[in-house]
Amino acid sequence: VDFDGYSVEDIVVNKGSGTVTLRWDVTTDSFTMTSGGFDADTYDVTVEGAVSSSGGDLDLGSGTWSVGGTCDVSGVDTLDDGTSTIQLESGSTSLVTKDLTDIYDLIVKAGATVTWTAGGSQRIRLENDLTVEATGSLAIDGHSSNNDIGSTGSTHTINGTLSSASDSFDLLGAVTIGSAGALSGAGSSTWRTLGSDTFNVTSGGAVSISSLTLESGGTSNTQSAFVATSNVTFAGDRGGAGTWETVFGSGTFDLDGDVIFDNTGTGPHRFDFDTNNPDFNFGGGVTIQETSGTLTWSKGTGTITFDGTGDQNVDFNSQSVEDIVVNKASGAVELRRDFSIPNLTLTSAIFDINGNHLTVSSTYSNPGGTLRLQGTETVSLTNDTDSGTVAYDNTATLADFPANLDDIYYNVSFTGTGEVDLAANLDADNDLTIGSGATLDMNGYDINIGGDFTNSGTLSNTSGRTITLYCTTQAFNPSNMVLSAILAITGASGTVSLGSNFSQNALLTIAAGRTLSIGNYVLTLIDSITNSGTVTEGGSGYIDKDETGFYIADSNFDEDPGVSLDVDNLYLTVTDEDGNTDGTAADTLTNTVTVACANDEETVSLTETGAATEVFRHTAGIPVTTYDGSATNDDGTLECVDTETITATYTDPEDSGDTEVDTSTATTTVSPDAPSGLSGSADSSTAINWTWKDNASDETGFQLYE
Numbered sequence: 001v002d003f004d005g006y007s008v009e010d011i012v013v014n015k016g017s018g019t020v021t022l023r024w025d026v027t028t029d030s031f032t033m034t035s036g037g038f039d040a041d042t043y044d045v046t047v048e049g050a051v052s053s054s055g056g057d058l059d060l061g062s063g064t065w066s067v068g069g070t071c072d073v074s075g076v077d078t079l080d081d082g083t084s085t086i087q088l089e090s091g092s093t094s095l096v097t098k099d100l101t102d103i104y105d106l107i108v109k110a111g112a113t114v115t116w117t118a119g120g121s122q123r124i125r126l127e128n129d130l131t132v133e134a135t136g137s138l139a140i141d142g143h144s145s146n147n148d149i150g151s152t153g154s155t156h157t158i159n160g161t162l163s164s165a166s167d168s169f170d171l172l173g174a175v176t177i178g179s180a181g182a183l184s185g186a187g188s189s190t191w192r193t194l195g196s197d198t199f200n201v202t203s204g205g206a207v208s209i210s211s212l213t214l215e216s217g218g219t220s221n222t223q224s225a226f227v228a229t230s231n232v233t234f235a236g237d238r239g240g241a242g243t244w245e246t247v248f249g250s251g252t253f254d255l256d257g258d259v260i261f262d263n264t265g266t267g268p269h270r271f272d273f274d275t276n277n278p279d280f281n282f283g284g285g286v287t288i289q290e291t292s293g294t295l296t297w298s299k300g301t302g303t304i305t306f307d308g309t310g311d312q313n314v315d316f317n318s319q320s321v322e323d324i325v326v327n328k329a330s331g332a333v334e335l336r337r338d339f340s341i342p343n344l345t346l347t348s349a350i351f352d353i354n355g356n357h358l359t360v361s362s363t364y365s366n367p368g369g370t371l372r373l374q375g376t377e378t379v380s381l382t383n384d385t386d387s388g389t390v391a392y393d394n395t396a397t398l399a400d401f402p403a404n405l406d407d408i409y410y411n412v413s414f415t416g417t418g419e420v421d422l423a424a425n426l427d428a429d430n431d432l433t434i435g436s437g438a439t440l441d442m443n444g445y446d447i448n449i450g451g452d453f454t455n456s457g458t459l460s461n462t463s464g465r466t467i468t469l470y471c472t473t474q475a476f477n478p479s480n481m482v483l484s485a486i487l488a489i490t491g492a493s494g495t496v497s498l499g500s501n502f503s504q505n506a507l508l509t510i511a512a513g514r515t516l517s518i519g520n521y522v523l524t525l526i527d528s529i530t531n532s533g534t535v536t537e538g539g540s541g542y543i544d545k546d547e548t549g550f551y552i553a554d555s556n557f558d559e560d561p562g563v564s565l566d567v568d569n570l571y572l573t574v575t576d577e578d579g580n581t582d583g584t585a586a587d588t589l590t591n592t593v594t595v596a597c598a599n600d601e602e603t604v605s606l607t608e609t610g611a612a613t614e615v616f617r618h619t620a621g622i623p624v625t626t627y628d629g630s631a632t633n634d635d636g637t638l639e640c641v642d643t644e645t646i647t648a649t650y651t652d653p654e655d656s657g658d659t660e661v662d663t664s665t666a667t668t669t670v671s672p673d674a675p676s677g678l679s680g681s682a683d684s685s686t687a688i689n690w691t692w693k694d695n696a697s698d699e700t701g702f703q704l705y706e
Helices: none
Strands: 011-021 024-029 033-039 046-047 052-055 058-060 062-068 079-081 085-088 091-094 104-106 112-117 130-132 136-142 148-149 156-158 161-164 168-172 174-177 182-185 188-194 199-201 207-208 211-216 219-222 231-236 244-248 252-255 259-263 269-272 277-280 286-289 296-300 303-306 314-316 322-325 332-335 339-346 350-352 358-365 370-372 391-392 412-416 419-421 426-428 432-434 439-441 448-449 453-455 456-460 466-469 473-477 484-491 495-499 502-506 508-510 515-519 522-525 529-531 534-537 542-544 546-555 562-564 570-573 588-595 601-610 615-626 638-640 645-652 655-667 678-682 687-693
Touching: 079 546, 085 091, 104 136, 130 136, 211 219, 211 244, 231 244, 231 269, 259 296, 412 426, 529 534, 534 542, 542 655, 546 601, 546 645, 546 655, 570 588, 570 601, 570 645, 588 615
Parallel strands: 011 033, 024 046, 033 052, 033 058, 046 062, 058 079, 062 085, 085 104, 091 112, 104 130, 112 136, 130 156, 136 161, 148 168, 156 174, 161 182, 168 188, 174 199, 182 207, 188 211, 211 231, 219 244, 231 259, 244 269, 252 277, 259 286, 269 296, 277 303, 286 314, 303 322, 314 332, 322 339, 332 350, 339 358, 350 370, 370 391, 391 412, 412 432, 419 439, 426 448, 432 453, 439 456, 448 466, 453 473, 466 484, 473 495, 484 508, 495 515, 502 522, 508 529, 515 534, 522 542, 562 655, 615 638
Antiparallel strands: 546 570, 570 615, 588 601, 588 645, 601 615, 645 655, 678 687
């Protein structure tokens, strides 16, 4: 048949026998195979509508079949793809083929959205080249396995989208995914490249299938850098003697899924990173394994960066690899085997050596991450004590820290369920944290903290030791514990802010220039406080320390059991350690004492006798006069009846439930003038001669106390 390139009506091949053979190009509205044969020979067939089939033998020839609608060749009895090209033009359409029946070349044009099936989820076969143009889309839904795209020497160009359902595909030939291209897939879709051809992803292209295996089958294969969100396996497949290799190209491999480097062949295979020195960004786990043959990792000068958002398990199989950077927003990088590396940088997140030995031969830097270990590992590195965190996650008792970490840290945390016993003084230049379930035993040693202290676990054996807080701005959160160590707040300036209630059983010292901010918490002092700095209390917070030595006094601040009406003034004194909130000046306890007789009451304030003396007095004295039938409270004079009891009550200004009471008696009897000039001289080794001047004529006698 020779249509001389003209456009003709619908073509239907429905012959009892024989073949229709083209002798020129043809354009038709639709093409239907029912019976008989059709041979396109070397000519092009343009079908503006659909191609359908229900029988017959179809030879596609070596020309191009351009189809504007559905292309269904699954119904023919036999299909010979020759070296033809099926070109699907535009719109949403489908390609339907037979099980194990080849299509030679396939082109999905720009704007076309194509679904390729092989009748009843059978096997998809493309013999040669696949092209998906920009804005074009090809979704393949084949058999669960044994789907083949291309062969060795094929060229696949994906500038649009190539996707698959939950199926497995072998992709043979050179693959290029363009800057707007994508290889994607739903569910457990997997793609495997075979042979010695290349897999290239242009910058901007995407790989987002479940799993991609790049299997090297040549003496020397070059793998260019690409970006993928899928799991990726780089596999060597060498059989027999000799070493084959995969040479990794320059640039950055940005791989977000799990990555495996494997030798699946029986012969040795070399992964070459030292020719082009690529960088790797890994978002998932990384495993180097030798399924069959031996694998050699030829280290380059690039950098391996772990940047995933979840946990990443790493097994380098004792290979020497490039410098490593951990720079993750969350999660941990966890080793699965002993590991040696030249340089290790922990920018953020956790690097967990998980009981494995770690050797960093050159530089270990931890600007903002966490090195997590159990403490029983051999750790060969120079610790970074200027930044970063070391976390001990032990489950058994740890008697000492690893030798190269020693007892000096920047941040140190205890996060395991086991106990850690100090073997020397512990210095944390910044934060020290005891996590829930963890125990830190001071074990006869001191702790120095330059940052925050946070305890959600147990700090034990603190008695007789010292915890020193020495930096400018610190938070102290002991979590309601009873601390038996001396707590020393040292330095020249800055504030320590409480983060919880706690009891201090030993001495608390605050250096000059330093401030202890109680906030809304209660600090219970069992022992004493020496405050040369400042204590601030806010809201409901206060220091709970029982005051001592509260009594009614005479003008010499000796205890006065009787106050003469209309003659004596009444004086008050108390020793209150927690009232000394400003260690640099005398403090005042405002309106903390009430003094009362039956008909009158006075409220007074007490002032510290000097900076940090902790002794507070009312030095002006309250005149005590005879009650004349009426009295006014808080007028500066206490009016009492002869012989009645004067009651003074001190109330802690921060704890209204903490009070002290003393009494004296109001009397009209004038006390004799006190003697003066008391002196003693030794008459012998067993006798002292006491002398004094008698200044009164109305005394009944003198009592001498030794």
